[in-house]
Amino acid sequence: MFAQDFNELGYLASQWPINPDIPTLLMVHGAGLNHSQWQKQMTGLKGHANMIAVDLPGHALSAHHDGNQSIIDYADTLSELVTELDSSQLIMAGHSMGGAVCLEFAMRHPTQVDGMILVNTGAKLRVQQDLLQQIHEDYPAFIRHLTNSALSKGTTPQVIEQFSELLMQSETEAVYNDFASCNSFDRLEDLNQIDCPALVISSDLDLMTPPKYGEFLADQLTQGQYTLIEGAAHISPMEKPEAVNHAILGFLQQFNGR
Incomplete structure (x- = not known):
């Protein structure tokens, strides 16, 4: 893996420079x-795409990035990175809040x-107020x-x-900002604006973003596809990496050779 940096936005790349012949x-x-959290995808899919796992501002390799922390700001910051990467075929993949960032x-x-891959996410991500409060009051309990x-x-x-x-590993304030941003995210009425192929992955045991969230996304997106992972909850990329990788690989095949 190759650790890279763009304007203090850190990310890992499976290969560098990126191969222009694959997505x-x-x-x-x-x-x-x-x-x-994408470790198993980085290693399992690196021969099929240029795999890049980014840290959003305020997180890990991007801890010193001074960008604002909100769904909109994250999306705009990633737009700058995408311009720098200059890939001929870009597919955004996001888990939970990351899925909201991809939609935005x-x-x-x-x-x-x-194209997009939306994993255990939804068009609206409400967070309980007591959970937000717990982040500041008792982080270990959170x-x-x-x-x-x-x-x-x-x-x-x-x-x-x-x-x-x-x-x-995360700073408490960054975690709070993430969950507060999720709580204010609502694109339920706007999904038909998105016109690119989109794979929606849900998990049958996910209580945080239940399968109905994913089914709604796939139905409302103009080119939505839906896959259900069995035996996993909200963190399916880590819980069932082989099944998630299999679903992603099937989706990538429509981009190879374009």
Whole structure:
């Protein structure tokens, strides 16, 4: 993997420079997380696309980026990175909050995106006020609560530890801003503005963004496709990476050779 930086926006690339003959998959992490949540996708799909896992402003490799932290600001910041990457085929992939960023990106910068992969997300992401309050008042308790809510009971201890560690690596204020941004995000009425191929991935055990969220996305998007991952909850890229990678690979095939 190659660690890269653009205007203090850090990201990992599976290969560098990027190969112009294959699609570029720009992966956007969920609230309070970072590029490491895509580790299994970075390694599992690197031969099929230029895999790039970005850290949004205020997170991990982008901790010193002075950009504002909101869904709109994240989308606009990524637009600058996409211009720099200059890929002939760009596919945005986002998990949870990252999916919201991808939707916003596609609406604000439609000419820059050729496809989207939306994982465990929705067009509206309401967050309970007591959860937001807990981030500031008792962050360790927040981590325990989110771990119990976001992962299925069958998740391995290794993945549970990895997920908790990702949350512990994040600055409390950045985590709060992420979840507050999710709470204010609402594009329920605007999805038909997006006109690019979009794969929507839901998980059958996801209580945070249930399958009905994904089904609605796929129905409302003009070129939406839908896949359900079985045996996973909200963090399917880490819980069931092989199944998620298989779904993504099938979606990528329509871009190879364009």
